[in-house]
Amino acid sequence: MQEQEEDSLVEYGTRRIIITITAVLCALLEIIDTTIVNVALNDMRGSLGATLTDIAWVITAYAIANVIVIPMTSWLSKQFGRRNYFAVSIVIFTVASFLCGNATNIWELVAFRFIQGLGGGALLVTAQTIITESYPAAKRGMAQAIYGMGVIVGPTLGPPLGGYLVDNFSWPYIFYINIPIGIIATILTLTYVRSPKFGEKLSVKQVDWWGILFLASFIGSLQFVLEHGQQDDWFNDNLITALSVISVFGLIAFIWREMVYEHPIVNLRVLKNNNLRIGTIYTFILGFGLYGTTFIIPIYTQSILGWTATDAGLLLIPSSITTGLMMPFIGKAIERGVPQKYLVAAGFIIFFIFSYWMHNLMTPDTGSEHLFWPLVIRGVGLGLLFVPITTLALSTLKGKEIGEGAAFTGMMRQLGGSFGIAIITTLIFRFNQQHRVDLIPNINPTNPIVQNRIQGLQQLFMGKGFSANEALARAYQVLEGTIRIQGTVLTYMDIFLYMGFAFLICVPFVLLIKKGAGKVDTSAVH
Structure with missing residues (x-):
C-alpha cells in the first residue's frame, strides 16, 4: 500500500520538469539568501545607522530561524500537507523579503530576516523531498543530482549577485529580487505539486x-x-x-x-539506521567544506589581494559550474550501481588535493589565474561528495522516514557550515597573533639586511619631501604592513593545510559504510 502511495507521486514529462524547476528555484532562493547579504552589510549599516555588532544580527537571525525550522519540516509537512506547507513557506519567505527591503531601522530588518529564515528553512528540505518523490525509483540518483546543483551553486551565486545589485542599485534590491520568483514559485506549487497522504493530523493538545x-x-x-x-x-x-x-x-x-x-516533533528513532547515521556525519563535514571554503576564499582575496566583493564572488563561479556539470554524471554512476563509498572517498581525497594546492599557492601576489584550477578541483570534490552522501544517507530508509532523514541531513549541512565558519574565524584570529609574534624578531634594527631595508625606505620617503624623522616612521609603517600581510598569508596557508588533513582523515572511515549500502534501495527511496 505504501509503495503504491509513493508510486502515485511519481511525475512524468512536462509536469515533472515544472515541479523540478520549481523545487530547485526555491532551494536556490533560500541558499542564495544566506550569503547574498554578506556584501551588502556596509551599505545597510550606513543607511540604517547600525553598529558593526548590530548589523551582524542580519545574518545571525536568518541562520537561527533556518536551523530551528529545518528539523521540524517533516512533521510540519505531515500536519499541513506537503503542498500547502511548501506554498505557505514560499509566501512567508516572499512577504518577509519585501518587508526586509522596506525596513526603516536595524531591528525591524533583523525581525523580518528571522521571519524570512522561518519560511526559507522549510524550502530546502521540502524541495528535496518533492524532487525525490517526483522521480521513479531508478532515477532517484539523478533527482539528488538535480537538487544538489541548487544547493552547491547557491552559496557561490550569493556574493557576486549581491555585489552587482548593491553596486548598480541599492541594498533593498537583494531582497526585492526574491518577490517575482516567489510569486511564480507559489503559483507553480499550488498548480503542480501533490501531497502524499500522511494519515490523521494531531490536535493542538497532542502537538509536542x-x-x-x-x-x-x-x-x-x-x-x-x-x-x-x-x-x-x-x-x-x-x-x-x-x-x-x-x-x-x-x-x-x-x-x-x-x-x-x-x-x-522530530523522530530521533530514524537515526538507528546505520546509513543515515554515517550520512549525517558526512553531511556535516560536507557543510564544513562547502561553507568554510565559500567563506575563507573571498576574505583572502579581499583582505590580502585587495579585490572587490563582486570580483571575489565571481572567482567561485568556475568551481560551481564544474560541480553543476558533474552532478548528472555522478547521478548516472549511482544509477548504474557504482558504490557510493568509493565516490565519497574520492571526493574527500580530491578536497585534500584542493586544500593542499591552495596552501602551496598562498602569496600576497596570487592572481585569479593561479586560483582557477584549484577551484575547479574543489568543484569536482564537491560533486563527488554531495550526491553520493545524500543518496547514501537516505538509501535504506522507507516511506515517511525519507522526509525525516532529509531533515537531519539538511540540519547537519547547515550546522557543519556554522561550525566551519566559527572554527575558521577563531583560527584566523589565533594564528594571526602567533605568526605576528614569530615574525616581529625578523625586523630587528641591528640586523644589517633590515638596516639596509629601513634606510632604503627612508631615502624613498625623504625623496618625496618628508623630513628624516617622518620618513623613518613611514619606513617602519611599511615594514609593519609587510609583517601583517605575511602573517595573514601564513595564517591562510595553515588553515587550508589543516582543512585538507581533516578531509584526508575521513577517507578510512568511509569503510564504516556497511556492505550493500553502495546501491540505493530503489524500492524504498521516497
Missing part, C-alpha cells in the same frame, strides 16, 4: 510543544554561540557561556522528550 521549545533553545543558542563566539571572546563573555549551558541542557532535554513522547 515542549519538544519545539527544547529544540529552539538547543539549536538557537548553539547557532548564536557559533556566529558570535569569536567576536565576543568565547567563554570570557557571560552571554556566550550562558547560551552554551542552555544549548547543552536543551539538547539533553530535547533527546529525552523525543524518545518518550508519543508524537515527537
Whole structure:
C-alpha cells in the first residue's frame, strides 16, 4: 500500500520538469539568501545607522530561524500537507523579503530576516523531498543530482549577485529580487505539486510543544554561540557561556522528550539506521567544506589581494559550474550501481588535493589565474561528495522516514557550515597573533639586511619631501604592513593545510559504510 502511495507521486514529462524547476528555484532562493547579504552589510549599516555588532544580527537571525525550522519540516509537512506547507513557506519567505527591503531601522530588518529564515528553512528540505518523490525509483540518483546543483551553486551565486545589485542599485534590491520568483514559485506549487497522504493530523493538545521549545533553545543558542563566539571572546563573555549551558541542557532535554513522547516533533528513532547515521556525519563535514571554503576564499582575496566583493564572488563561479556539470554524471554512476563509498572517498581525497594546492599557492601576489584550477578541483570534490552522501544517507530508509532523514541531513549541512565558519574565524584570529609574534624578531634594527631595508625606505620617503624623522616612521609603517600581510598569508596557508588533513582523515572511515549500502534501495527511496 505504501509503495503504491509513493508510486502515485511519481511525475512524468512536462509536469515533472515544472515541479523540478520549481523545487530547485526555491532551494536556490533560500541558499542564495544566506550569503547574498554578506556584501551588502556596509551599505545597510550606513543607511540604517547600525553598529558593526548590530548589523551582524542580519545574518545571525536568518541562520537561527533556518536551523530551528529545518528539523521540524517533516512533521510540519505531515500536519499541513506537503503542498500547502511548501506554498505557505514560499509566501512567508516572499512577504518577509519585501518587508526586509522596506525596513526603516536595524531591528525591524533583523525581525523580518528571522521571519524570512522561518519560511526559507522549510524550502530546502521540502524541495528535496518533492524532487525525490517526483522521480521513479531508478532515477532517484539523478533527482539528488538535480537538487544538489541548487544547493552547491547557491552559496557561490550569493556574493557576486549581491555585489552587482548593491553596486548598480541599492541594498533593498537583494531582497526585492526574491518577490517575482516567489510569486511564480507559489503559483507553480499550488498548480503542480501533490501531497502524499500522511494519515490523521494531531490536535493542538497532542502537538509536542515542549519538544519545539527544547529544540529552539538547543539549536538557537548553539547557532548564536557559533556566529558570535569569536567576536565576543568565547567563554570570557557571560552571554556566550550562558547560551552554551542552555544549548547543552536543551539538547539533553530535547533527546529525552523525543524518545518518550508519543508524537515527537522530530523522530530521533530514524537515526538507528546505520546509513543515515554515517550520512549525517558526512553531511556535516560536507557543510564544513562547502561553507568554510565559500567563506575563507573571498576574505583572502579581499583582505590580502585587495579585490572587490563582486570580483571575489565571481572567482567561485568556475568551481560551481564544474560541480553543476558533474552532478548528472555522478547521478548516472549511482544509477548504474557504482558504490557510493568509493565516490565519497574520492571526493574527500580530491578536497585534500584542493586544500593542499591552495596552501602551496598562498602569496600576497596570487592572481585569479593561479586560483582557477584549484577551484575547479574543489568543484569536482564537491560533486563527488554531495550526491553520493545524500543518496547514501537516505538509501535504506522507507516511506515517511525519507522526509525525516532529509531533515537531519539538511540540519547537519547547515550546522557543519556554522561550525566551519566559527572554527575558521577563531583560527584566523589565533594564528594571526602567533605568526605576528614569530615574525616581529625578523625586523630587528641591528640586523644589517633590515638596516639596509629601513634606510632604503627612508631615502624613498625623504625623496618625496618628508623630513628624516617622518620618513623613518613611514619606513617602519611599511615594514609593519609587510609583517601583517605575511602573517595573514601564513595564517591562510595553515588553515587550508589543516582543512585538507581533516578531509584526508575521513577517507578510512568511509569503510564504516556497511556492505550493500553502495546501491540505493530503489524500492524504498521516497
